[in-house]
Amino acid sequence: MPRQFVFPVVRVGKPLAFCVLALPLALLGIDVWREFQLPGSGLGPDPGEDVVHHLGTWGLRTLLLTLAVSPASRLFKRPQLVRYRRMVGLWAFTYLVLHFLSYFWLLGGYAAGVAIDGRRLGFAEALVMDIYKRPYITAGFLALVLLIPLAITSTRGWQRRLRRRWKTLHRLVYPAAIAAWTHLLWLSKGSFMDPFVYGLVLVVLFGERIVFRIRKQRRARAASAV
């Protein structure tokens, strides 16, 4: 009997996935390097905005991809897909942290000193005021904060330690995704194509979970009735 082919997830799949997920960051790195060599050659007239936007876009995309792993594994009946979920999620977190930092340094304007209500604020105070005063920043920051405990407890050790509570804790990814989408919605002006498209993806990913849950409950009820 010929041996069944098993795809080498650890030796091939994961390094491959890592490279694909790192690609947007690598491309940005190349642009930034070219920009460093000759200003205007790598990025557009507003390079700070380009960097922040690129990182935010890929942060949201990888976050949605994280949420797509479980539905995809059910749909294609490939349970081994779940083994990639942590890596995708950590990349999403990485992009979002870089997005936040780049906003802070490149667009926030704290270096020049931000005056709110005519008063110049200190560095940390300016950040707090920004988060407090601007709803879209509040939403974006909330998404990032919600993801911090998930990134910390993403290791196998924490998984063991928290046992069943780990799963409950990691449901925080749902409000985080909603907050990230709200951030996009509130910063959009003039056109709502992006929030619409990403919102649609979010609805599909949430919808699949609801349908899956209802079916599972029905099956459980049917089983207990027998």
Add this chain to the structure above:
Amino acid sequence: MLIKRPSDIRTSEITPESVYRSRRRFMRESLTVAAGAGTAGLVSAPAVALPAEWLTAREVKPGVPIGEEMTSERDATSYNNFYEFGTDKADPAEYAHEMTVDPWTVKVSGQVEKPGKIGLEDMLAGIDLEERIYRLRCVEAWSMVIPWIGFPVKKVLDKFQPTSDAKYVEFRTLHRPSEMRGQRSFFSNIDWPYVEGLRMDEANHPLAIFAVGMYGKLLPNQNGAPIRLVVPWKYGFKSIKSIVEIRLTKLQPKNTWNVLQPTEYGFYANVNPNVDHPRWSQASERRFPTTLFRPNRIPTRMFNGYDEVASLYKGLDLSRHY
């Protein structure tokens, strides 16, 4: 039967189209606007606007340098907010060439003695062109320094003789979805056409100009060809592009962004570092050219540094009338 009096026939209507087009090509190659501040290069503009030999052959009084670094022509013509062509900053430069700007007529109506439709050439007849080097401050907290070519708004308004009831001026941008893809967009929540307005005394202020050119050339389409408003002490969205209609009114016009989001955009929209936009601090700005390693962030000045307009707003609470 329509009797066409000689005065009804405009010069722009007489010229056959073929002559027009060849002239345009000729002008593109030999544009000779005597612009100052070292901008008199004769390189062809990214998107050609007018065919107008009558315009490009004119003398332009050179502008006065303001002692601040000029934004590069490349930045000013590739980073634009012109939502009629898409919401991305690069969209206008990519798609604005789809807009026909020749021939161009402007309709003037409302509280004027002499309303009517007028070709651009006739509208500009007898008006001298001058270069104005202005700061342009966008509400999104970035800014540029641009050498415009134009003339005071007042000179055009006076031609139509505003009545004593004319308290405001309303401007409208071209509405032509077939050539403006942003206006066709399903996801746009803007009620086209784009509308902006000024108080009569603001429009008559010598700093308020109509621009027909920049950097010593005709205005590129993405910058609002063939004629746009430039009001340097107000946020950029007030400086409406590709104007086809001017109405003088008794009541304050309902400007597009104010209608869309009244908590974020007012009617006055004077540059004011002390009144924050809900999404951005207005205390400072990114001045182009900016690079990743030299952000060039500078403090924003009241009225964008044009203190001479302050008297227009005496007694007006600018934190309420933002």
